[in-house]
Amino acid sequence: MGRRATSVIEARAAAATSAVSLTGVTKVYGRGSEAVHALRGVDADIRRGSFTAVMGPSGSGKSTFLHCAAGLDRPTDGRVELAGTDIATLSETKLTKLRRTRVGFVFQAFNLVGSLTAEQNVTLPLRLAGERPDKKWVREVLGRVGLADRAKHRPAQLSGGQQQRVAIARALVTRPDVLFADEPTGALDTRTGREVLALLRQVVDGYGHTVVMVTHDPVAASYADRVVFLADGRLVDTLDAPTAEAVADRMIHMEG
Numbered sequence: 001m002g003r004r005a006t007s008v009i010e011a012r013a014a015a016a017t018s019a020v021s022l023t024g025v026t027k028v029y030g031r032g033s034e035a036v037h038a039l040r041g042v043d044a045d046i047r048r049g050s051f052t053a054v055m056g057p058s059g060s061g062k063s064t065f066l067h068c069a070a071g072l073d074r075p076t077d078g079r080v081e082l083a084g085t086d087i088a089t090l091s092e093t094k095l096t097k098l099r100r101t102r103v104g105f106v107f108q109a110f111n112l113v114g115s116l117t118a119e120q121n122v123t124l125p126l127r128l129a130g131e132r133p134d135k136k137w138v139r140e141v142l143g144r145v146g147l148a149d150r151a152k153h154r155p156a157q158l159s160g161g162q163q164q165r166v167a168i169a170r171a172l173v174t175r176p177d178v179l180f181a182d183e184p185t186g187a188l189d190t191r192t193g194r195e196v197l198a199l200l201r202q203v204v205d206g207y208g209h210t211v212v213m214v215t216h217d218p219v220a221a222s223y224a225d226r227v228v229f230l231a232d233g234r235l236v237d238t239l240d241a242p243t244a245e246a247v248a249d250r251m252i253h254m255e256g
């Protein structure tokens with residue numbers, strides 16, 4: 001078989017197993033002397049059913065990486081394939097639809113709607129996509145995050161950890177290809193944060209979801225299957241089966 005045929009087969013095989021892939025992704029904010037190169041030619045392949053942590057010093061491009069990978073932001077150059085689709089080819093309308101249905105997002109500050117119950121918050125993405133929520137599935141998702149008995153509570157009646165669980169259920173309700181989390185434990189105390197990390201681990205191991213999480217915390221990163229390290233907009237290192245010690249060690253060397 002020719003080299004070209006082999007590489008086409010390899011590319012197809014990678015597409016079948018990858019939830020999102022970035023090739024040569026560059027992101028420049030501003031122009032001329034004001035230009036900031038947030039990402040400089042990043043290649044990354046996120047396998048389906050895996051948990052990836054993104055780490056790096058402040059300003060290294062972690063949030064930009066997440067936003068480009070999730071289709072929240074378009075790269076200046078390079079290619080992002082999400083759920084087998086090259087997002088550069090999508091119109092704004094199609095990209096919005098892809099974000100609503102194929103991508104879940106969890107933020108540090110939960111971002112729940114205060115006037116809605118936990119259940120209503122969870123069904124919001126479905127209603128925004130014009131779908132009628134399937135009650136059984138919504139109950140199932142609330143159960144997966146351990147909130148079956150809190151469905152009728154409003155965010156103010158829930159602890160921080162419970163609110164983040166609602167946000168995770170809301171992110172999972174559309175059965176997304178990837179759940180992206182930006183510092184999901186940043187607003188939680190250590191113990192509650194660990195519970196949320198264990199839940200993210202559980203949605204990967206128990207239900208086959210794909211999670212990509214930005215974090216500053218080596219212990220949080222140790223819940224992942226793989227850590228990717230960014231420095232000055234470049235992907236400079238990866239670490240599989242990370243321990244908190246190994247992650248902390250690499251971070252010290254990067255920052256030093």
Ligand SMILES: Nc1ncnc2c1ncn2[C@@H]1O[C@H](COP(=O)(O)OP(=O)(O)OP(=O)(O)O)[C@@H](O)[C@H]1O
Pocket residue numbers: 029030036037038056057058059060061062063064065
């Ligand atoms: N909208 C924007 N306009 C201009 N510059 C931006 C914008 N967003 C990010 N940047 C710049 O791009 C670079 C990377 O930012 P990014 O937020 O991705 O880094 P980060 O690693 O997530 O940082 P932190 O850990 O501090 O949150 C930084 O220099 C930042 O100032």
